[in-house]
Amino acid sequence: MKSQITILLLALLGVNIAKAQSPETPVNGSAYVFNAEKSPCLTNEARKSIIQELENNVAMLQNEQRLNYNGTHRDGHVLFSWPVQKADGIDFNDVWSISGYLDHNAAYPNQLTDYDCGTTTYDTSAGYNHQGVDIYTWPFPWKLMDDDSAEIIAAADGQIIAKGDGQYDRSCNFNSNPWNAVYVQHSDGSVAWYGHMKNGSLTTKSVGDMVAEGEYLGIVGSSGNSTGPHLHFEVYEDNSYTQLIDPFAGDCNSLNGNDSWWVEQKPYLKPNINAVMTHSQVPDLFPTCPTTETTFESSAFDISDTIYFTAFLRDQVVDDVIYLKAIRPNGTYLYDWNITVVTSASSWYYYWSFPVDAVGEWTWEVTFKGQTETTNFTVSDALNLDESSFSQTSVYPNPFYDVLQIRSKVPVTKAIVVDVLGKMIKRSSNISEGIQHINLETLSAGLYFLTLEGNDGQQKTIKLLKN
Incomplete structure (x- = not known):
């Protein structure tokens, strides 16, 4: 399948900023459009091969008297989670x-x-009509895959009648590679296909073993015909594989009409806040496939830092309103504003960047379609804090005027002072006795960085403010 990323500048972003107590920096962001080129999940040859394997395995289980399905249809059918x-x-x-x-x-x-009766599906010029539901991961699809964060679970009780693992799982284009998948037959004879799994993530259970509803089957991956991590979930009425089932009941379901196969069918649109985060830099959401995204996520900042605030949404629709708050440690609002959506999308992310004005624990809050999600982050004043592994070393006074004193339980053998542009201003060393103070009276007032090094190679960098 093919992913296409559309990065929109503010003029094209599709969002109106309401007149409120909003940050001066504009909203930025983009949509994530999955499978924009309408590539099929399986080639005809791959589908035929899968069906042949399933038929062979069912025959084997029958001969061994291990097939759970007894060949008769009970009243009704299974329901899926x-x-x-x-x-x-x-x-x-x-x-x-x-x-x-x-x-x-x-x-x-x-x-x-x-x-x-909508158009949230696809076909191809070669005559393929999509035969299942594609559930993709969002946000940070590759990172979620690498971290085993999105699990595929059995939608209903059943018996594994085939599984395939060991295939490359970072596909980025249409290809003839097999996918990693698990195939489960249920007590009513229906069969569910779970495709595109991560290599090596599949359940350790074997063909013939039973699985329970909700049981782990694997991790969402990008094996086979795929350009991004997603699950292709496909269902057949029985193991003749001639009658597809669409688990979603609806007026335009030509297969099983208004007969839902879900325990609780999800609505057509499922507006949601998938994540609310803070970052030290703009996240690299869309690197060249299949490079893992760099999130730059952080929950600890200095009072002088500019912080990046993000909201990752699902199924936003034109005229939806998103409410946003940056809440100080004392409960007051640094910013309290809203934006109105003018572009519908199945997945979208927004970000803002601005400094904060108080130390302590802050809250970043996003409200969308009646749902509120928050994340907390701390802000400290690095001018007065020891920050690194060189924890027993400190300097004083800070801010200072001329001489800076160094207090350390281990000798400080080297000291380097640089300005905000990275230019070295002063370098001192004393291996035998260690450094107890540095004279910086000739420096102009401003911000500097002092790097101290101990006799065992430990380092610590401290921000200095010269008055």
Whole structure:
């Protein structure tokens, strides 16, 4: 599948800033458009090969009298839980969005009808109509994959009738490579395909083993025909593989109509705040595929730092309003404002940058569609703090006028002073006795950086303010 990233400048961003107590810097951000080039998840050859393997394995399990499905259809059918979840310990509020549903319009190309009579699906000029639902990870898709943050779980109880692992999982284009996948048959005979998994992440269970609803199956990856981590979830009525099922009930579901296969069907649009974060720099969200994103995430800053505030949204729609607050440690607002969305998107991120004006624990708060998410971060004054592993070393007074005293339990053998442009102003060394003070009376008033080095190679850099 193909991912296309659209970076929009403020003039094209699709957001109006309301007249409120807002930061002077503008809102920035972009949309993430997954599979913009409409590439199929499977080639016809790969699909035929998979079906042949499934049929062979079912025959084998029957011969060994280990096939759980007894060949009869009970009344009704299984119901599915959602097959993607965030792993334990992940700070994000959520880790997924939907790029495409099953296409119910057999015509092509660009003849699209999803279960809800919309066009959130795709086909190709070669005649492929999307046969499942694509659930992609957001935000930081590659980092989520690398960190095993987005888990694929069994949507219903069933028996593993095939699994394939060991395939390259950082695909960036249409190719003929097999995907890593697990295939589960349920007690009613239906079969669910879970495709594009991360290499080496699949359940240790084998063909013939049973899995329970909600049980771990693997990690969302980008194996096979894919240009970004996502799960392709495809369902068949039985192991003849002639009748697809669309689990979503809707007026334009031509397969099973208004019969939902979900325990609780999610709405067509699922507006959500996937993450609220703070950063030391603008996150590198869209590096060249398949490079992992650099998040620059941080929750600790100095009072002199400019902080980057982000909000990662799912399914925003024109005229939605997003409310934003930067809340000081004493509960007052540095900024309290809102923006109005004018561009619909299944995933979008915003960022603002501005300095803060107080030390202590701050709160960054985002409210969207009645949902509020926050993240806390601390601001300190580095002019008066010891910051690094050279923890027993300190300098005083700071701010200073002329001579700077050094207090350390271990000898300080080297001291280097540089200005804000990185130019070295002074260098001192004393290996035998250590350095106890530095005379800086000739320096002009301003900000400097002092790097101290101990006799065991430890280093510490301290901001200095010369009065």
